[in-house]
Amino acid sequence: MSEGKFQIGLIQMDSGDQWEGNRKAAARYISQAAEAGASLVIFPETVDYIGTDFRGSAAEVPGPVTDFFREQAVKYGLYLHCGSITERVPGSLPKNTSLVFGPDGTILGRYSKLHLFDVELEEGPSYRESDDVTGGEDICLVKTPLCTMGLSVCYDMRFPELYRLMAGHGAQLLVNCANFTANTGKDHWEPLLRARAIENTCYVAAVGQCGRKPKFQAWGHTMLVSPWGEVIAALENEPGVLTGEIDLGKLEQVRRQIPSLKNVREDVYRLESRRMKVYPEVM
Numbered sequence: 001m002s003e004g005k006f007q008i009g010l011i012q013m014d015s016g017d018q019w020e021g022n023r024k025a026a027a028r029y030i031s032q033a034a035e036a037g038a039s040l041v042i043f044p045e046t047v048d049y050i051g052t053d054f055r056g057s058a059a060e061v062p063g064p065v066t067d068f069f070r071e072q073a074v075k076y077g078l079y080l081h082c083g084s085i086t087e088r089v090p091g092s093l094p095k096n097t098s099l100v101f102g103p104d105g106t107i108l109g110r111y112s113k114l115h116l117f118d119v120e121l122e123e124g125p126s127y128r129e130s131d132d133v134t135g136g137e138d139i140c141l142v143k144t145p146l147c148t149m150g151l152s153v154c155y156d157m158r159f160p161e162l163y164r165l166m167a168g169h170g171a172q173l174l175v176n177c178a179n180f181t182a183n184t185g186k187d188h189w190e191p192l193l194r195a196r197a198i199e200n201t202c203y204v205a206a207v208g209q210c211g212r213k214p215k216f217q218a219w220g221h222t223m224l225v226s227p228w229g230e231v232i233a234a235l236e237n238e239p240g241v242l243t244g245e246i247d248l249g250k251l252e253q254v255r256r257q258i259p260s261l262k263n264v265r266e267d268v269y270r271l272e273s274r275r276m277k278v279y280p281e282v283m
C-alpha cells in the first residue's frame, strides 16, 4: 500500500434465510478480496439473514455472527465492515446494525440504520421496515489508518444532510451497505450515489444485495464512485467481489478544485448533528 492509496473489496451477496450458506459464501468472497489485495472489505445490508422473520432471526451483536467476521478480519489482516446484521435488542424491536473491525479483531465502530424503509410505491409493493426494526440514534464516523469512513445503510442514502454532516466532520469514504429494491434502484441508485460523492467530494462505496428476496427483486449494482462522481467500477446482479482503488491524493485534488465543503454559508444556514459518534471514542 503506497501513501494514501489502498484497495477496497466490495462484496455483493445474495443472502438467504440460512446463516450457514451465507457464512460460507462470505468466507469465499473475503478470501477472493484478500487475494486481490484488498485492505478494506465491505459487505451489504442484512448479510446474515434475509427471509420473512427478521425479528425471530435477530442475532446478538457482538455474538456468533459477528465473531465470524472478526475472525476473518484477523485471518486476512484487513479492515472489515460486516455490512449489517439484524441485532437482537432485549425488550425492544431489533436494530439494523453495522460493525467495523480492525485487522487485530477489535471493533472500531458501530452504527445502526437511522432511516427505516417505510414507503408505498404506487406500482409496487409497500415496505414497512419499522414493523420489524427500530432506528438507531447516532451518526457514526470511523477513523482508521486507511481513511475516515462515514457509515450508512441503504435508505439512509436518500437523506443528504446525513452525508454532508459526515463529510463536514472529516469523512473521506461514505459507505452504504444496501438491500435496494430493483423497482427504485433502476432509476435512483446510481444518481443518488453519484450525487452523494459529488456534493461531498468523497469516495462512495455502496455494497448491495442481489437476487430475488421474499418481498422484492434486489438491485445489486454494487458500485465504487470517485469524489469527482465517476463510477470507478460496478457489478450487475450477480454475487461477487468488486475491487477498486481509493486514492486520498485524488480526493484532495478534487477538494482543491471544488472546495464546496469550505464554501458553506454558515452565516446564512447551518446543519447541526445532535448525536454523532466519532470512533475511536475518546475515553
Ligand SMILES: NC(=O)CCC(=O)C(=O)O
Residues within 6 Å of the ligand: 045, 116, 117, 153, 154, 155, 156, 158, 178, 179, 180, 181, 184, 185, 188
Ligand atoms: N433496504 C432499504 O432500505 C431499501 C431502500 C430502497 O430500496 C430505496 O429505494 O430507498
